[in-house]
Amino acid sequence: MPIRLLLLALAIESALFATEADQIAAAVLAAPKDMRGGAAVLGYNDKGELVSLRKGENDLICLASDPKAKSFSVACYHKDLEPYMARGRELAAQGLKGKERQEKRWKDVEEGKVVIPKGPHILYVLSGQGYDVTKGEITGGEMRWVVYIPYATAESTGLPTTGGAGPWLMYPGTPGAHIMLSQHM
Numbered sequence: 001m002p003i004r005l006l007l008l009a010l011a012i013e014s015a016l017f018a019t020e021a022d023q024i025a026a027a028v029l030a031a032p033k034d035m036r037g038g039a040a041v042l043g044y045n046d047k048g049e050l051v052s053l054r055k056g057e058n059d060l061i062c063l064a065s066d067p068k069a070k071s072f073s074v075a076c077y078h079k080d081l082e083p084y085m086a087r088g089r090e091l092a093a094q095g096l097k098g099k100e101r102q103e104k105r106w107k108d109v110e111e112g113k114v115v116i117p118k119g120p121h122i123l124y125v126l127s128g129q130g131y132d133v134t135k136g137e138i139t140g141g142e143m144r145w146v147v148y149i150p151y152a153t154a155e156s157t158g159l160p161t162t163g164g165a166g167p168w169l170m171y172p173g174t175p176g177a178h179i180m181l182s183q184h185m
Contacts, residue, residue, distance in 0.1 A: 018064075018067065018133060020043065020053050022133050023041070023043035023044065023053055023064040023065075024041045024043065024053055024054055024062075024064070025136060026064060026065060026072075026074055026131055026133070026136070027039075027041045027042075027043060027053075027062040027063060027064040027065070027074045027076070028041065028062050028074075028076065029074060029126050029136075029138070030062060030074045030075055030076040030124040030125060030126040030143075031060055031062055031076040031124055032124075035058055035060050035076075037057075038056060038057035038058035038060070039054075039056055039058060039060035039061065039062045039076060040052070040054060040055055040056025040060065040061045040062065040079070041053045041054040041056075041061075041062045041063075041064065042061065042062070042063050042064065043063075043064035044064060044066065044067055048067070048068060050089070056079070059078055059079050059080075060076045060077065060078065060079065061076065061077055061078075061079050061081075061082055061085075062074065062075065062076040063075045063076070063077075063085075065131065071127060071128065071129055071130070072127060072128045072129070072130055072131040072138060073125065073126070073127040073128075074125070074126050074127075075123060075124060075125045075126070076123070076124045077121070077122065077123040077124070078117070078121040078122055078123075080117040080121055081116070081117065081121050081123065081148065083114050083115045083116070084105065084109070084114055084115070084116045084148075084176075085123075087105050087108060087114045088101065088105055091104055091105060102171065102174075102176055105175075105176065106174050106175045106176055109150075109175035109176075110175060116148065116150050116175050116176070117148070117150075118150060119149075120147050120148065120149050121147070121148050122145065122146065122147050122148075123145075123146040123147075123148065123178075124143070124144070124145060124146075125143070125144040125145075125146065126138065126141065126142075126143050126144075127141065127142055127144070128140045128141035128142065128185075138185065141184070141185035142182055142183065142184050142185060143182065143183050143185060144180065144181070144182040145179075145180075145181045145182070146178045146179070146180055146181075147178055147179040148176070148177070148178045149177055149178060149179065150174075150175045150176070150177055151173060151174065151175065151177055152169060152172060152173075152177040152178075152179075153169070153172045153173050153177070154169055154172055157169055157179070159179060163180065166181070167179050167180065167181040168180055168181075
């Protein structure tokens with residue numbers, strides 16, 4: 001009986017990890033349609049490790065949804081943001097969350113340990129309650145556009161610093177300052 005339970009547990013865990021093709025198809029949904037085919041894609045192997053699933057032919061990197069997460073979330077961002085994004089993933093793996101993670105990453109930027117591009121660069125995020133692989137459909141979806149503008153302020157952009165019905169500036173005055181805009185699907 002214990003062997004059957006072990007085999008069942010292994011089967012369930014392997015089912016959590018979508019095929020490479022499914023991960024690629026889902027990950028690029030966050031990107032503009034005309035950029036999906038050439039985007040690099042990072043996803044997960046059967047051990048749950050982040051790996052390269054596809055080399056890119058344009059300036060976007062897309063990140064597949066973490067199969068261990070309870071909800072669906074994919075993102076695509078300009079390749080120049082990769083050092084900043086990679087550092088965020090490293091800090092999350094170390095258990096840092098929220099404000100603590102952001103502040104550590106900003107400190108790393110200010111100390112020259114991590115590079116964030118000086119001009120505006122985009123991050124596209126598509127999230128939802130779930131994803132149907134067979135239909136390619138997201139349930140309870142939301143699309144977010146994030147434009148990183150390091151050290152931007154309300155004064156330099158004319159944007160509010162609290163969320164509402166339109167664009168707003170998050171983390172003003174920091175290396176991670178960015179314009180947020182979202183739409184429910």
